[in-house]
Amino acid sequence: MNLNHPEATQQALSILRSGNPFQWYVITMLAFVVYIYFNEIQNKNWKGIAAGLSLYMxxxxxxxxxxxxxxxxxxxxxxxxxxxxxxxxxxxGVELSLMFSVSGLIFSKILPEDPKAKILGINNRLFIAIANAAFYSIFEIFLVKTPCFVWVYPWWGALPVFITVYVPFWVVSLYCYDWQPKVQKAVIGSLFAINAGMLVVFAGILKWI
Structure with missing residues (x-):
């Protein structure tokens, strides 16, 4: 199999959780994310917060x-x-992660008030989720033309990332917006527990990731 820039793997592993490349703008980005969520908490926009946190999980x-x-x-x-x-x-990287931490919240702002309303005959939540997933997937085509982002396996690309990554991102996020608070908390809390458990085991204990 002809791999695309397989050397990128070792390059990434060499800087994995290293402080050497650190730049101060990360602190500013983190402050903006905190401000955004605190502002939404102040406005009691719990549905938007649920959309944001569910996507992030x-x-x-x-x-x-x-x-x-x-x-x-x-x-x-x-x-x-x-x-x-x-x-x-x-x-x-931290920049991408911080961006995703607010993406669901941001796009919840454009959701029609009626969750059953349709766009081009498709439920608006599903339509916007698919549209967002398509945009993010297509944007990755640009990213892989830069040195900063690599699809090593030749069979991986915009279509599989659309189906397996971004559709789940946006479907969960935009549908979570309308779920009952109990369901929102259960979904977000469960995903948080799973993620935290995997990080403790695979990163902290086994050092696999």
Whole structure:
């Protein structure tokens, strides 16, 4: 199999959770994220917060799975070998992670008030979720043309990332917006517990990711 820039894996592993590339702008980005959520808490926009946190939990889940794929097969599906101030896992730098932490909240702002309303004959939540997933997947085509983002496996690309990554991101996020608070808390809490458990075991104890 002809791999695309397989050297990117070792490049990424060499900076994984290293403080050497750190830049101060990360602190500013983190402050903006905290401000955004505190502002939504002040406004009691619990539905928007649920949309944001649910997407972020799915984001962490798929990033952990991607890192495990690297451990077991030698390469991740997507890899960040450079260009980040702090590489959290092999496929995600702190900048991307902070962006995803607010993406669901941001896009919840454009949701029609009626969850059953349709756009082009499709439920608006599903339509916007698919549209967002398509946009993010297409944008990755640009990213892989830069040194900062690599699809090592030739069979991985915009279509599989659309189906397996971004559709789950956005479907969970935008449907979570309308769920009852009890369901929102259960979904977000369960995903948090799963992610935390995997990080403790696979990163903290076994050092696999």
């Amino acid at each position: 799915v984001h962490w889940f798929v990033e952990i799975i991607n890192a495990l794929i690297q451990h077991f097969t030698g390469h991740a599906l997507w890899t960040v070998p450079t260009g980040t101030a702090f590489l959290i896992l092999i496929g995600v």
